Amino acid sequence: MGDEGSLDSLSDKIAEFVSQREWEIFHNPKDLAIALSVEASELLELFQWRSREEVAELLPEIKQQIGEELADVFIYGLSMANSLSIDLEKAITRKLEKNEQRYPVDRFRGRAYE
């Protein structure tokens, strides 16, 4: 039962949304993974055929759509974490620590690949 901005409180809202509609059968992990992937592609579609420069120019126009598609991705991700009792905050923090090890600052400054 976190405060407003926490992952926990968003999670709770989503769990309630799902439970009110008795959608637990649909929100099984496999179908949620599909849904998340489909939403990620709808997000990606906004950048299709556009160079980085064109994207930068178009941002004011497409920023709200980006926010909506991103929200869909997060909603399905939070629902998956709910349905599997995954502590998302812990998982993210751990992954960031792993990435700190994997990409040491001195070797990866300004480069995404070695």
Add this chain to the structure above:
Amino acid sequence: MGDEGSLDSLSDKIAEFVSQREWEIFHNPKDLAIALSVEASELLELFQWRSREEVAELLPEIKQQIGEELADVFIYGLSMANSLSIDLEKAITRKLEKNEQRYPVDRFRGRAYE
């Protein structure tokens, strides 16, 4: 500057990670959308060829991997929100309100489609 569990504090950590490596050039919206989509597929791959029942059986074995792939999805999503100054919490809350309207409880109880 939120407390531990908030989206804001996770966002801050990710922004710092990116900035230390001077990775802002890579973390442009188009490439982040690609990265997020690629991670969503790695998550999806864990469920490939498996029926819902097999997934349920395998969960103890694959739950940690699911958590890690999900964390990757969230990290890129948070980084995209950072790079575009999108208020993710607000975007998610709004989308949930939209969904409340779009899927009224009485018409969608137990059904994902009309």
Add this chain to the structure above:
Amino acid sequence: MGDEGSLDSLSDKIAEFVSQREWEIFHNPKDLAIALSVEASELLELFQWRSREEVAELLPEIKQQIGEELADVFIYGLSMANSLSIDLEKAITRKLEKNEQRYPVDRFRGRAYE
């Protein structure tokens, strides 16, 4: 210049379509990979929230849509092969030979994983 049903003749038609519109700039490998991935997701979306059994029931209804989305995937794939001068038929034949080695019949009969 193959006969009607060959990959070559389909390739030629697509190359002509692209060239008439001077779309070579858009049909660069990176954006084609995005487009192909987006179309693959539109195909996947047709199966979202549906069990294998429901999919089987719904097939008569969605078969044409499946064909159209699949066609989009192939069109972008053929265009990518065009733009990179990849001999797709050879690539597919080779991959099938690799898969023959990787999945010997006696060890993989009836199982997708070992």
Add this chain to the structure above:
Amino acid sequence: MGDEGSLDSLSDKIAEFVSQREWEIFHNPKDLAIALSVEASELLELFQWRSREEVAELLPEIKQQIGEELADVFIYGLSMANSLSIDLEKAITRKLEKNEQRYPVDRFRGRAYE
């Protein structure tokens, strides 16, 4: 029973590969759509973090991998067409005709969007 380079003859090889392993149960349309989408992402991953210019430079190095991932996409697509008795050549030809209508040369020369 097409000649070497036709979609039909590739289809036949894939059907035989699947049948020898009794993999029809895995190669159901939903899981094939997942597999195709996962492979499309593996293809996309080769372009991640790279500008169009960097992609052009790297092509000699990554062209073979691109061919292999593209082959995987086609193999799953052909297997899906098999499992649903979809005439892929006809579906592709029709879609190209549709696209001819939708993107008239004079209005779309040099532009992907209106």
